[in-house]
Amino acid sequence: MSTAKSYAAYDSDSFLAPYALTRREPGPNDVVINIHYCGICHTDIHFVKNELGMSRYPLVPGHEIAGVVESVGSGVTTFSVGDRVGVGCIVNSCRTCDSCLAEEEQYCAGMVMTYGRDDVDGSITQGGYSTKVVVDSKYVLRVPDNLPLDGAAPLLCAGITTYSPLRTWNVGPGSKVAIIGLGGLGHMGVKLAAALGAEVTVISTSNRKETDAYRLGAKHFIISKDAEAITAAAGSFDLILNTVSAASEVNSQLALLAKDGTMVMLGVVPEPMPVACLPLIFGRRRLAGSLIGGIAETQEMLDFCGEHNIVSDVETISAADINTAYERVLKSDVRYRFVIDASTF
Secondary structure, three states: OEEEEEEEEOOOOOOOEEEEEEEOOOOOOEEEEEEEEEEOOHHHHHHHOOOOOOOOOOEOOOOOEEEEEEEEOOOOOOOOOOOEEEEOOEEEOOOOOHHHHOOOHHHOOOOEEOOOOEOOOOOEOOOOOEOEEEEEHHHOEEOOOOOOHHHHHHHHOHHHHHHHHHHHOOOOOOOEEEEEOOOHHHHHHHHHHHHOOOEEEEEEOOOOOHHHHHHHOOOEEEEOOOHHHHHHOOOOEEEEEEOOOOOOOHHHHHOOEEEEEEEEEOOOOOOOOOOOOHHHHOOOOEEEEOOOOOHHHHHHHHHHHHHHOOOOOEEEEOHHHHHHHHHHHHOOOOOOEEEEEHHHO
């Protein structure tokens, strides 16, 4: 076993603090990664605060990991020392269920998340707010050489979380896509949908990020409180990605869909939200959800980003700034993803 410097939550009420983390002994199929950067996802905050009721402490968050291979096990043929790699939300799965066989490991009942779940050696998985991680090579991703590691790190969650539904619902030239919320997820949704050829509209609560929306690739911008603009946009969109991690008025949003349109919920909202039948029935609309993506699709997304030079807009911080960053995420005060420099742990 080896030790790594990290930051951990010791309970649901305290600030994250330094933690001496013990990583499991690498096996023949494992890759040992020196972490360079790790993004901060809103889901990290949900887990730190135990808002989903499944957290285990001490908890080292982080599932947007980018770094360089330090060593590989004797059975690893896909990676070599020095390779630029990433790790997302999945570090293991059963490998035999229908979801795993379909390369959709994110829907495997035995899917092991990057932190807070049972690891192969009986310990608890710990995430990327650390200097090192040990991961089975099957769940390691290759980062294209032209992408900077700090900007690439959020692609491992924010990127694939928005890319997967865009691909599932066949977005391409001629598609009309709306992105609700221009945050960590939303700004990646705009970039990816535009790169796929869609006509993109951003829907936000104010005009504070309107200039950014156009810079990122949007063609239109709607303020959600502008009743006239919302009415004019009714029936417009083939696909809506709702990226907001808070309860929202989904019924009025559903009315923005065209016939057979789909709104996909991406933000984790702990509390239930009421959904009316009429907006769904009149227009044969759908309300759906989507969870990250499988390993193959995540690699596809990274390769797509490499081809189109797409990375996340990031603000790089030191480990000492994590708790302040959490406060700023909750205030939507980041454009558009915090990324921790792992050398500062």
